[in-house]
Amino acid sequence: MPHDRHHDRAATDTTGGPVRSGGLVTQGLAVGYRTRSPRRGRGAERAVLAGLDLEAWSGELTVLLGPNGAGKSTLMRTLCGLLPPLDGRIRIGGTDLAQASPSSLARQLAVVLTDRVDPGLLSVRELAGLGRHPHTGFTGRLTAVDHATVEWSLRAVGAGHLADRPAAELSDGERQRVLTARALAQEPEFVLLDEPTAFLDVPSRVALTVLLRDLARDRGLTIVVSTHDLELALRVADAV
Numbered sequence: 001m002p003h004d005r006h007h008d009r010a011a012t013d014t015t016g017g018p019v020r021s022g023g024l025v026t027q028g029l030a031v032g033y034r035t036r037s038p039r040r041g042r043g044a045e046r047a048v049l050a051g052l053d054l055e056a057w058s059g060e061l062t063v064l065l066g067p068n069g070a071g072k073s074t075l076m077r078t079l080c081g082l083l084p085p086l087d088g089r090i091r092i093g094g095t096d097l098a099q100a101s102p103s104s105l106a107r108q109l110a111v112v113l114t115d116r117v118d119p120g121l122l123s124v125r126e127l128a129g130l131g132r133h134p135h136t137g138f139t140g141r142l143t144a145v146d147h148a149t150v151e152w153s154l155r156a157v158g159a160g161h162l163a164d165r166p167a168a169e170l171s172d173g174e175r176q177r178v179l180t181a182r183a184l185a186q187e188p189e190f191v192l193l194d195e196p197t198a199f200l201d202v203p204s205r206v207a208l209t210v211l212l213r214d215l216a217r218d219r220g221l222t223i224v225v226s227t228h229d230l231e232l233a234l235r236v237a238d239a240v
């Protein structure tokens with residue numbers, strides 16, 4: 001790792017634990033699925049990962065590395081509140097995820113999962129503009145500041161030239177960039193991206209990962225990315 005995360009948080013409390021607040025922290029987290037049983041209520045639990053004590057901090061790009069089927073997507077879905085934890089706690093910015101209101105979570109946290117998105121008839125600019133929704137209030141109208149943020153986010157991921165294209169016509173790699181732009185347009189403190197480089201060619205993989213690391217450092221974001229790209233993770237990530 002090029003950057004020793006432990007160097008940044010040398011301060012500890014009397015129990016030896018970190019004194020840093022905020023960040024994305026889990027304690028004893030178990031993630032997985034509950035099978036539905038129509039006759040017997042809740043059904044059985046199938047844990048995919050258990051006993052996870054994870055920390056991701058502001059200003060750092062944290063990478064979740066694991067082979068196919070390891071549980072990265074399951075963990076990502078749980079960290080953003082889409083899947084209930086089977087056990088343990090998740091704290092985001094010092095607040096228990098289970099207690100966070102959906103509207104405050106939407107302003108704080110942006111997520112890009114691997115699910116296919118149907119953009120309908122939206123242009124690329126309009127699709128990225130959806131990221132502004134938590135900030136637009138009752139009318140949903142974008143102000144000049146919102147428009148500027150969307151343009152910036154598209155340019156940041158190298159998709160500025162696609163802005164007027166119908167989003168439904170994008171290639172997989174182009175769509176991946178635009179969805180990343182939508183997440184950045186949200187101006188969140190926390191960004192979770194599940195395999196954001198999966199469809200990208202090698203130069204674009206490096207460029208996007210370096211961009212995410214720089215955004216984390218320059219804007220103090222907490223960015224968590226899953227990947228099975230070992231080399232890139234080790235070269236660029238602040239914590240793996």
Ligand SMILES: Nc1ncnc2c1ncn2[C@@H]1O[C@H](COP(=O)(O)OP(=O)(O)OP(=O)(O)O)[C@@H](O)[C@H]1O
Binds near residue numbers: 067075228
């Ligand atoms: N909806 C579901 N219900 C039950 N089990 C599931 C469900 N989705 C995934 N799983 C199982 O959970 C395990 C972890 O899957 P997950 O998709 O989280 O892994 P991953 O690390 O993201 O893999 P990949 O790198 O292939 O995307 C797998 O064994 C998978 O079959």
